[in-house]
Amino acid sequence: MRLRSLLPLVGPDFGAVGGSSQLRAIVGALLTYGLVISVLMVVTCGATWAIASSSGSWQAASKAKTGLFVAFGGAALTGGALAWANWLLDVGARL
Secondary structure, three states: OOHHHHHHHOOOOOOOOOOHHHHHHHHHHHHHHHHHHHHHHHHHHHHHHHHHHHHOOHHHHHHHHHHHHHHHHHHHHHHHHHHHHHHHHHHHHHO
């Protein structure tokens, strides 16, 4: 068999993203919870860092600062994951 005779048999599966609207809603809801928890952690760690710094507890201030940076990183990764999932669903629908 020649390669040209096989080319019409190869193509994308157009039914692969059939439930993309439900998938988009589920992914959006889960990642929204992640963003809300990250924002709550930013507020909690920021307040803890401020209180620990003012009272002179450098160990608690250091741990709160680390928690604050981890929460910012989590918020950035969660937001990026939401954008990436939406982009992949859009690309899948256009194939």
